[in-house]
Amino acid sequence: MNIVVCVKQVPDTATERKLRSDDSTIDRSANGVINELCEYAVEDALKLKEAHGGEVTVLTMGPDQATDAIRKALAMGADKAVHLSDEALHGSDALSTSYALSQALKKIGFDVVILGSESTDARTGMLAAMLAERLGVPQLTLASKIEVDGSAISIHRQTDYGYDKVEATLPAVVSVVEKPDPFKPRYPSFKGIMAAKKKPIEKIGVADAEIDPAQIGLAAAWSVVSDFTAAPPRGKGVVVNDEGDGGTKAAEFLVSKKFI
């Protein structure tokens, strides 16, 4: 099975994250880590490979520093990587990113594309759906479990009441969610890290993937950041004294803040 897993490098959520002052895009210059849900995607890809054989290819779109995220995925056990990197891609929004990735995916070829259901930087959560549409294949989103049987693929989609079983035919796009132990992403092993250094990373640009420059980058973006301000500092908390009506008071507070 030809499995492609999309992996994104994001600014570390444990550190202070910034937008660039010149063009309001995310500052990707420092503290890049692999997006946490992408690690789950890699884990699921590796499990599929272990069960059905084949090859896992990592696909990343991002600046040069994104190689760190790629190496991590390779250290976990992916076989090779394609790194789509081009100055022209800078500032692409979700729509143009899905276009660029779909072009790269057409080049690579795939039976299944797996990606995290969202990234911790932009948090649009739309990429999987957009990608499936662009590729003209079924989308199976928010999967907590993936099963493949011949050309049939099915997932469990977590719901409030349990899970829905969603089925489709390969090729398909799957987005995955966080899962508890023992389904957490594996740590790279010593041999995995050493081997990753020797695995091939193919660097491609916009032209190699036959991407139309008019449809990517800041200029082509459908969404525009017109302004931004820092989050206000947290105000003083409210203490509710429970005189038998604590529950009501707490609920009233939440209503007043439009939380419920």
Added chain:
Amino acid sequence: MDFRLPESARAVRDGIGEICSHYDMSYWERCEADKRWPEEVWAELAKGGWLGLAVPEEFGGGGQGLLELTVATETLSASGSAGGSAFTYVLTPGFGAMTIARHGSPEQKAGLLPRLAAGEIETCFALTEPDAGSNSLAITTSARLDGSEFVVNGQKIWITGVQRATWMLLVTRTIPAAEARPRTNGLTVLLVNVPEAVAAGTLSYRPIPKMGANTTPSNMVFFDDLRVPARNVVGEVHGGAVVLWDILNPERILLGASALGGAEVALRVGVEYARQREVFGRPIGANQAIAFPLAAVKAKLELARLMLYKAAWLFDRGEPCGTEANIAKLTASQAFWEAADAAFQTHGGMAYSLEYPVARLLADARIGLVAPVTEQLLLNYLATQVLGLPRSF
């Protein structure tokens, strides 16, 4: 000269660092408080091949050496486990795997190394006796050949990790110290199957209630006509000294690495508090009386790191490393102790509260000046062996 770590050692730092980033200080504090082995971390270390780093590849290991183990121990310790808990890493990947890989017979290697690398079995090391600590050549635990077996009698003390060990590297005398010429002659290292010996009633042990490092108990051990097959000799009969030096030098380096990691933890804890705590309207770290001890520790721990890596590098090249190992151990242990002391003073009264990690760090740091070799004995070595000064003992 190239001061960069080789790729293999960087892989160790990154890989173990990543595992440890999911187990914070409070995890290690809970292990210590509950006197509990860090099972979760141990399982991850085993899964990732980190326990078999120094086991040759043909036996399922990583094929690396002491430098990689040093970086592993340092990383584990610096993540928050600090000095005491780093025994986790030294007993089996260090003592067991390295010693068998270097000195084991072909059968010992084939039988033990793959299982050590996989984390299926663990080892401990028994040298110290009630009347032989610093003067370790004076041990009296005896092994007498009887047919194809040695019969062992005697007593050991402070033996750490017996509870989990399948195999004990036991240092015995096959020639009593008084008759041995030179005194290093007549030592024999035996591999003892601990559960079997316990079942046979020929080995028993009792944990010693202790001040810290409680993730791994230390014990009094008693041998009563313990029978050990002659094929379980590691190295040569009477020639155990060669094996012993190859245990003691790595032990110094690895426990030095654990002290170095501990120093980093203590420094981190101290600096953070010095930055946050305000007295007289300013952070206490703005006072040089608080800042300088922390800065001095930083200088010392960086020096210790260089010497640790150098000593490990020499060992891996098969070159003499005694002087470097001793200097590294001395400096790293002192750095940890001074870091814990500075962190303590920085915390004021709060250091005494068990809500802060400082008390634990202080207890961990103190062992380093005593075990596996005391500060005085390290200085004795430098004075007599390196500087050529006369020996007083």
